[in-house]
Amino acid sequence: MYKQGRWSLSELASDHKSPEFAKQITRLEAKVKNFERIKSALKPTIPSKDFYRIIHHIEDLAEDASRLGGYASLLYSSDTQSDEATSLLTKISKLGSEIENKTLFFDLWWKRKIDEKNATRLMKDAGSLYEYLRHKRLLAKYSLSEPEEKIINTLDVTGSTALVKLYDKITNAFEYIITINGKKKKLTREQLSVLVRSTNPSLRKTAYQTLLGRFSSNKGVLGEIYQNLVLNWKDEGIEIRKYSSPISIRNIGNDVDDKTTQTLLDVCKKNSSVFYEFFSFKAKSLGLKKLRRYDLYAPSAKKFKEKNYTYENATKLVLDSLNRFSPTLSEFANRVFSQNHIDSQIRPGKRDGAFCSTVSPKLTPYVLVNYAGKSKDVFTLAHELGHAVHSQAASKQSILVSEAPLPLAETASTFSELLLYDNISHQMADTEKAAILSEKIDDIYATVMRQAFFTIFEVDAHKQIADGTTIEELSKTYMKNLKTQFANSIELSDDFAIEWSCIPHFYHTPFYCYAYSFGNLLSLSLFQMYQREGRQFEKTYIEILAAGGSQKPETLLSQYGIDISSAKFWQDGFDYIRSQVKELIMIK
Structure with missing residues (x-):
């Protein structure tokens, strides 16, 4: 059990x-x-x-x-x-x-x-x-x-550590009061995030407005914390250590070339239109002329009742999906449960979101999730267990090199999500498959395009703050970033201008977000290799994971014919995304 x-x-x-x-x-x-x-x-x-x-x-x-x-x-x-x-x-x-x-x-x-x-x-x-x-x-x-x-x-x-802790303490204490069916309810951010995927458009809007309103009313202190963290990053990294740019500090720490990261961001920006057709399709399925930003993660199948998954069923699904690809990796994931290294309850005060923490290669990693029973929670579970699998595959490495650099750190997590989708999609009727595929594309958008534009915003924000700016100007820059990303494909409301202050990675780990884009696009490429090669790909995949951080990403992947400094490599990932959008439209 x-x-x-x-x-x-x-x-x-x-x-x-x-x-x-x-x-x-x-x-x-x-x-x-x-x-x-x-x-x-x-x-x-x-x-x-x-x-x-x-x-x-x-x-x-x-x-x-x-x-x-x-x-x-x-x-x-x-x-x-x-x-x-x-x-x-x-x-x-x-x-x-x-x-x-x-x-x-x-x-x-x-x-x-x-x-x-x-x-x-x-x-x-x-x-x-x-x-x-x-x-x-x-x-x-x-x-x-x-x-x-x-x-x-x-x-x-x-200094910076204390500021991050202060941000966490303030934002994790937020209580969100929302009226549902005439009754006021007090929700955590995790519970509120479930509502942005509601079938009720009014509830989606209210959920976002409640979240953004809470951060907006605290924008003075949250903005001050962010500005000081950015200035600390600049003072130490640029002025004292003499790095060439704020993002270069992260790139060198990740042991990845500036050129590789810039190529990734350029290709992401160039392909933002890949999702416009999906947004248009989704609007029609919801009976709307155009999506509002509030509707971005709405279930696209109006007549489909979203399935709830018990925690036990979700766990078995994820383990089975891993097992179909590699019994070794499934056993790695199961250790997290058998050794009680997972915290899955939702409760006040607990940190929002989800993560996997590898304390030592000698120990099974620890996983935190806030499991609410929706399909997105099942995929989140697969994602974090993918991290745990990665760590255990690299367990023979020294603690000094066992942890993969950030650009590779999201590879196994995303690959595990792809395995989960591949497993459950064959068991579904077209209506359910369309709903899950739509949700999958939602997630690809959120973890590829959205994260890339987060990083583009950070580049601009760090420059702006270094030159002296206000919180209002930062919010205008964020709105400009959203308009570049979406063009005319969705309706944007002004309340999203403060959304940048809701993103913990901006505070915790500057320029972390491109690792999601990197890892997801890389995983799409690896998954296509798996589909071509079948079970023999298991050996290659485990070898990549087992390297941990013992090789520079460009060097490690080149051994398997993957050139991450090439725009063509990243474009291949977007071509796959485009094919998924077309498949969704054909199902409908």
Whole structure:
């Protein structure tokens, strides 16, 4: 039986109130103190065996620190309104900053103090850690002195990290009062998001207006938080570290070329019309002349009653879909449930949305979802379990390279959604298939085109804020972005101008959003390879996942004939999307 519930964090740490938790911290601090003693051994001529002994110490520290940090973070995510969880997260974040400062000397030595000849000698036998060491050398030109790095690490805890936490605390405390059938109801954001997919056009509009109204009434403080986060990104990244542009900071961190990202965004912008025919079709199916922005995610089949899925049935569907492609991957996903590493309940204070957290390659990942029983929730479950599958496929990698860079991080999650759709679409009558395919295209729009335009907005917003701007001007820029994206295909209302403040990624992880576009289009390409090659593709796919972050994305994918710097590659993904729109219209 699969039942909704809370996750267990016992594998990460003892109860934070217990003496054993304090001992975990003490043991970690002792290891850090011991590590500091190796500073005198860091010479350019250090023997390889000594060098890799140090690397193994770093892996050990990363494992221990990640378990404590993961525990605090996941505890906070399960109840963001808990003062106790908030205090613990602050305490562990501060500890993490202190550890980073105390071990920083090795990082800076490798980046700045060892000559190229000896660096090449030591990297010769690095194996899967080669990319980790190479990438650090690449980052050398953006590194500062040890005292400067320590100051930044220390101030981040009460600076940008604190601002992000403040944004979360404010927005997760929002309560949304909405009138349904004459009765006032108090909803969470997750519950409100279900209503934007309602068959009732008035309810869809009210749901959006309730959400946007809540953020609009708090736009002063939320806008101030965002502007300061952007300025912090600029001051540290551009002014101090000398990166060439705000998005380049993310690109280099992702180990992906600026050209690749720009090509992706250019092709997305060029293909925005791919969805116009879909929006027109959807408007007709809803009996409208033109879609309003409120109707973007409305079910397109008016006569089709949306199916509800029990949590157990949803779980079995996702596991079966994975199993049809690869029993190995299905077993990986099932571990999340068997080890109670999933939090699926909807409750006040719990973080909105969904995520998968890989604390260590040695542990089964943790998954958070807010499961409400709709088909979109089933696909969200497949998405997050795809992340968990990816992590476990890469579990043989060192913790230093097990995590795939952001552009590849969304690949397995999206691929799992495609497998789910492929599995259930064959079991449906045309009416239901049309509804699910329409919803699938909705999701492709949301995770490809919408995310690309989010990133385009961020590029503009960061420039605007650097030049000095107001919250109203930012909102005008966002509306201009929406008009470029939709042209005349839908009706836009002015209340969507503040929507940018509702997007947590803008605050949490600047320029993260293009990873969704990247991962989804890449997954569409991989899925087409699977359809051509059949079961033999399983081996190739698992090899790509198993690489984790041990290879640069361009290098890894080129081994399988995929050139992500080519506009043609990204265009192939849009050609697939266009074919899906045509299939939907033919069904109807």
